[in-house]
Amino acid sequence: MTMRWFRKHLLTFAAMITLTILLVPNLVVAIYSFNKPDGRFNYRLTKFSLDAWLHPCGTPGICQSLGLSLRIGITASIAATILGTMIAFALGRHRFHGRSATNLLIFMPMATPEVVMGSSLLALFLNIGMSTGRTAILIAHIMFCLSFVVVAVKARVATLDPRLEEAAADLGSTPVSTFLRITLPLAAPGIAAGALLAFSLSFDDYIITNFNASPDSITFPMYVWGAAQRGTPVQINVIGTIMFLVSVLVVVGGQLIATRRARAAAAG
């Protein structure tokens, strides 16, 4: 009896264990954001406090680094999304010379170890006489985000029915209007997925960024790493918790919209 009950719910148990393993680190981060450590390191719970939540920028440099990471993340994901979408359409829709070579080159950054990519980018920038810093970081981020956008958008483009564009042209829609009204809206989920992926990759990249950074371009991951050498301010936990909550919100929100659409479609 108990055995059968156990078997029946085996999948639930497995899912719950997996979820726990995945979520415990985030939970620890959240709990320690309410701590008031007695040393420089925030490794032992000592006293409950809202100090860090009330003054998230209370540690020098932390909010500047966060701002820089957000700026680089947003700029890099916008640039990578625009370029990546265009590449994805070119690869998915047209036959041209060097198409398979382009396909291969697009996948390279995803397969290359970050250490290799970071160091070779640094070598490139120094060789062409460009100084490291924000611009170098931005270029590097656009480059490695591009591949992921291309992959996400290309998958969506492959599912688009080219006959819809023919139908639009048949109904008197100019190529530009067809792209804006038919192609782009239908490819939007892939483009959005690519953009979100690009942002999160850029936002939390440490290795490549570290190779190409200068003292005045400390991104948030670099700040956290640097701080961890000397002592971890509680504000890191606060910002970490906020980041986690924002991503959960985005995912849950997306799911809600998707289910509502599916339900509306099924209601027909």
Add this chain to the structure above:
Amino acid sequence: MATGGMTEDLRLVGISKQFETFTAVHPMDLEVPGGSFFALLGPSGCGKTTTLRMVAGLEEPTGGRILIGEKDITSTKAYQRNVNTVFQSYALFPHMTILDNVAFGLKRRGVKGANAAAQEALDLVQLSQVAGKKPAQLSGGMQQRVALARAIVNRPDVLLLDEPLGALDLKLRRQMQIELKRIQSEVGLTFIHVTHDQEEAMTMADSIAVMNGGRIEQLADPATLYERPASTFVANFLGQSNLLQARINGFGADGVALAQTHGQDVLVAGDNVPDGIQDVWIGVRPEKLRLGEAGRNRLDGVVTDASFTGVATQYLIRMPWGFEVMLVQQNDGSARAQVGENVVVSWDPGHEFVLDQHQAGDAGVGLGDD
């Protein structure tokens, strides 16, 4: 909806399409009178869809010209032509409501009152109640009608239908055939219907161009196509034909020609015999053949198969030289023959068609059945 004046003729002059390795459409001329229901009929790969796509502007012709009235539209793009298509896959825009789908063409052309006109077009196909829904929420038959409304609402010079009923089941297809015919006479537009279904083409079209291998085999009204096919392909593709190998031996006084098929003398109407040809196929449709000696031409045979279908009985009767003719006997109370019975098959002169024997007798056999 406002009517756009007189509907003009569509003319294809020497139009052709060459793809890299094969010729889809050989240079051909075609004239479709304005306001008519025209069908392009043929097996898959015969070039009918390519022809349609060239008219729509979705395929660029290799040679020739396309004219609507006196206007040459050959070099215009699809979006510049006042021609609309109902696609086989419907190609409704999945992210738009039904109303937005139907109003799409009018809005692109900057027509005022697009939504009201779209609503009217939906009324015409009896779907006004689903205007706010998305295509995925509709059944195949409904989507088909939306696709039709989306094309008709623009009042095109020519409306192209690319196997529009192909994806529907038989019952719905019959219903839609009647519906399409009704809508066509109601709106008075030129319809060009591409299909491989000979029954569909015969039921709906005023005239039919039968295509084969990138060429038009014959262009005529349905009755002429059936009674006087111009080639063995047309004879076999449209319905069933019994083709008898024969030789014309001379002409009699009463307008009949004397022919001999496999040693048997038969008479054919002299008018049916093409000029200057001696070796011919004599074609007789199964329903023109009679069991018994009612007709003047008589052949002996043995019944090898009989299948009763309710309204009729279909027989296969083997001739002494081995050929099996098909005979359809209406269920009109006359005696039925048994398998193995010796029977006389007869028909009257004039009920046949006569074709040049240089063509293969089995061209187009079995292609019309899919």
